[in-house]
Amino acid sequence: MNEPILTIKNLNKTYGENQVLKGIDLDIYQGQIIGYIGPNGAGKSTTVKLMLGLEVGFNGEIKIFGQDISNGDIEYKRRIGYVPEVAEMYDNLTAQEYLTFIGELYGMDSEVVKEKAINLMKLFGLEDVYHTRINSYSKGMKQKTLIISSLLHNPDLLFLDEPISGLDANSVMIFKEILAQLAQQGKTIFYSSHIMDVVEKISSRIILLNNGQIVADGSFDELKAKNKEGTLEEIFNQLTGFDEHKEIAEEFVATVQDEV
Numbered sequence: 001m002n003e004p005i006l007t008i009k010n011l012n013k014t015y016g017e018n019q020v021l022k023g024i025d026l027d028i029y030q031g032q033i034i035g036y037i038g039p040n041g042a043g044k045s046t047t048v049k050l051m052l053g054l055e056v057g058f059n060g061e062i063k064i065f066g067q068d069i070s071n072g073d074i075e076y077k078r079r080i081g082y083v084p085e086v087a088e089m090y091d092n093l094t095a096q097e098y099l100t101f102i103g104e105l106y107g108m109d110s111e112v113v114k115e116k117a118i119n120l121m122k123l124f125g126l127e128d129v130y131h132t133r134i135n136s137y138s139k140g141m142k143q144k145t146l147i148i149s150s151l152l153h154n155p156d157l158l159f160l161d162e163p164i165s166g167l168d169a170n171s172v173m174i175f176k177e178i179l180a181q182l183a184q185q186g187k188t189i190f191y192s193s194h195i196m197d198v199v200e201k202i203s204s205r206i207i208l209l210n211n212g213q214i215v216a217d218g219s220f221d222e223l224k225a226k227n228k229e230g231t232l233e234e235i236f237n238q239l240t241g242f243d244e245h246k247e248i249a250e251e252f253v254a255t256v257q258d259e260v
């Protein structure tokens, strides 16, 4: 195989007393779609934020495109796209203003961005609201605009945190196909989500983080063969040691019904 696009060595991150990441090691190669999964609080977003330089202060090493990201050179970010789980959009702007602004931040020519942005908005069925303020958009419309903003500059490495949140079934189909085609063209995708059936289908490699450590790493078929379970959801339950959803639900419902 070629050199990895992304290398993480013995990554440790602590917030106060809380050790969130406990020695992560990873090599990710061009064209892979990584499904990055794990229970709430496992440390997924923390890993992504460290790789993007949005969170600092860690032990270990992160290399992206062969460059140590701690060396102060942020040039590597030009080749990265990011859809955060919770986005701070400048939603007083129209999509045209917002996307032009983002494109210019990446050093693109404003006329080129405008043309590309309207074409991408059209493909997502949003041409009619291109000049409308984003704060009047529905959740799915905002999410599509965010997806477009992450791809405008044709990045080589894409970090996606719950990217299909709010997208309707048809749009999800388009988006899954976009990811497959981007990967075929050599883009690398790091996809973090709780929607197991989508992760199962789109990922060429699945990495399961539990309590700050990688507990599974392989293709869906490899994980299935190792864990003798049918779906990714079941493998997730098994590897995170969880089998009490019924009991917790019963207690929850009983508590809701308690007389106050």
Ligand SMILES: Nc1ncnc2c1ncn2[C@@H]1O[C@H](COP(=O)(O)OP(=O)(O)OP(=O)(O)O)[C@@H](O)[C@H]1O
Pocket (backbone or CB within 6 Å): 015, 018, 020, 038, 039, 040, 041, 042, 043, 044, 045, 046, 047
């Ligand atoms: N800025 C912060 N300050 C203190 N603790 C933090 C901070 N950010 C994250 N944490 C803690 O780090 C742990 C991991 O959080 P993280 O957001 O990485 O989890 P996650 O796997 O992305 O979870 P989720 O699936 O809920 O999005 C949690 O215990 C969280 O409270």
